[in-house]
Amino acid sequence: MELTLTLDPQAEHPLHRQLYEELRQAILSGRLSPRQKLPSTRSLAQSLGISRTTVTQSYDQLLSEGYLEARHGSGTFVCAQLPDDLLHSAPAETAPHSVKSSIHLSSYGQRLAEKPFALQAEPQVPISFRYGRPSFQHFPLEVWRKLLLRHSRANIQWLDYASNPQGEYELREAIARYITRARAVQCDPEHILITNGTQQALDLILRVLLEPGEAIALEDPGYLSARRIFLSHNAHLIPIPVDESGLVVSHLASIQVPTIRLVYVTPSHQFPTGATLSLARRLELLSWAHRTGALVLEDDYDSEYRYGDRPIPALQGLDPGHSVIYIGTFSKVLFPSLRIGYLVLPPELAPLMAHAKWLSDRQLSTLDQRVLADFINEGHLESHIRRMRSHYNSRRQTLVHALKQHFGDRVTILGEKAGIHLMVHFSLPLTETDIIQKAAQAGVGLMPARVHCLQVESHCNFILGYSELDEATIERGIHLLAQTLL
């Protein structure tokens, strides 16, 4: 590889950070092209006269941010799927993120330009433990198709603009009944706002409730896509550590300055560690919120999937003081392209948030909302969840068993009691990059957890999704992994 890299040992930033920046800029400017192979960590370290650990750290960061990928075959490559717009907006030798200088950007636009959009690269290998999707194979397409037909024929009013930006009333009623029953959420359809998934819900919340520069506390590690939204609004991020009982609320409560306005949590199934926020901590969090006037954003993204014991009731149901905004989504229980999520809001906020929603995108598809309302009211949602819980449970058990069988005490498994992914830590004499590369060479895709970390260190922690793989494939994948790593 012909690439000039200049590192300065005297510079303010450490060498691994400088190398990371140099490589990232080379990728963005096109000096390194998609699919181009990078030198091994050993040979790059030798040619630059730096330690291999330094090179490994930079590669790890670029891998986890999606600039590089470890591919089936051998070695590390520039990601094949870098978004075109990202590459084209970065002409060679200019600042990597600069949009044409003649175009004036708002401060929001500038913040987006500083952190160009890139999805985390997903492994392109035969057995990928990628996470974040339900199993599409088991979706009741026939039922959905019938409901679509029924509603598209019934009344052509669905072609019109919606009369209420909060979302279709039938859907809000159906959701209210469902989450009261299944999640012990206290709610009234009047206080529900249908959103374009969790993503839009968080964006609207930030617009309406947080001034740029004001503080939002968030779990560390925590959900990267939420953090990106907070940053886009120039929120002051306050990372709060997480342990086996979830968010460490005493840490949050010890912060006096700055004033924390919002706290974002995943109490039922902490993302990505899988911890459940204990009852004591839930009560402590609510009491802190009442005392300080902060609002708690409860992201309840996949709590329907709990194995062995009953689903944990939502935090919102414990809160008599309207300090919690509950955020639900159908992305995990149905399918993500549906783009239907919902907020359960404190009553005084509901009209304001509906106004913000209308300004943002006016409405969601009426047809989809009606179909979903019937899907819930006719019992299809809950029977689908019951069926899927059993499938996922079997896949989960297979994965846990295979990991323990092959890796013994060299693997630590976290968060396996709920959701559709788990987290593992491998204690092996290998770096994270080595593990990813070797796995890819064996045809197995692993995704590191570090992209979700803000201040906490993450080494050799991986998030393993199992919802899309059948039992035999899971067993084969872990067997191949053990063969190549041990």
Ligand SMILES: Cc1ncc(COP(=O)(O)O)c(C=O)c1O
């Ligand atoms: C923590 C968390 N919240 C929410 C979501 C769902 O987001 P959306 O509803 O925008 O699809 C995900 C999806 O991966 C998630 O991991």
